Amino acid sequence: MNRPPIPVIIISVVFILVGVGSLFAGVSPIIRNQEVRLDSVIVTVSGLTALLSGVFMLRCANWARWLCVAWMAFHVVVSILHTTLELAIHLVVLFVLTIVLFRTSAACFRKESHSL
Numbered sequence: 001m002n003r004p005p006i007p008v009i010i011i012s013v014v015f016i017l018v019g020v021g022s023l024f025a026g027v028s029p030i031i032r033n034q035e036v037r038l039d040s041v042i043v044t045v046s047g048l049t050a051l052l053s054g055v056f057m058l059r060c061a062n063w064a065r066w067l068c069v070a071w072m073a074f075h076v077v078v079s080i081l082h083t084t085l086e087l088a089i090h091l092v093v094l095f096v097l098t099i100v101l102f103r104t105s106a107a108c109f110r111k112e113s114h115s116l
Contacts, residue, residue: 002060002108007100015054015068022047046071057101060108065101072097 004012026044029036049071056064072094079086101109 004058004060004108008057008065008108011068011097011100012054012057015050015057015071017054019047019049019051019054022050046074062109065109068101069094069098 022043024047026040026042026047029040049067053064053068053071057068072090076087076090076094079090
């Protein structure tokens, strides 16, 4: 199995941490016997997506980097409804993620044999 470059490892670990945090935030209303709202479901699905993307980017699965960029693009769309600063931050993060995950040094993603 190919080893991903250091920047991809860093992004993967960040996405794993964000995913775990979002999962806890999303399921906390269930744990506290509160009403489960749509935003809790969305946060839970978002957390699962980030976690899945992070774990499989460490395994150099090509689809995982696409999932990571799509996840961030979704956040850009959502941040349009928020402040201009949030939108700018999400756009910069999307730009950096895209460059790092699709540049030539991320060559471990070239092989499709590392999927599920």
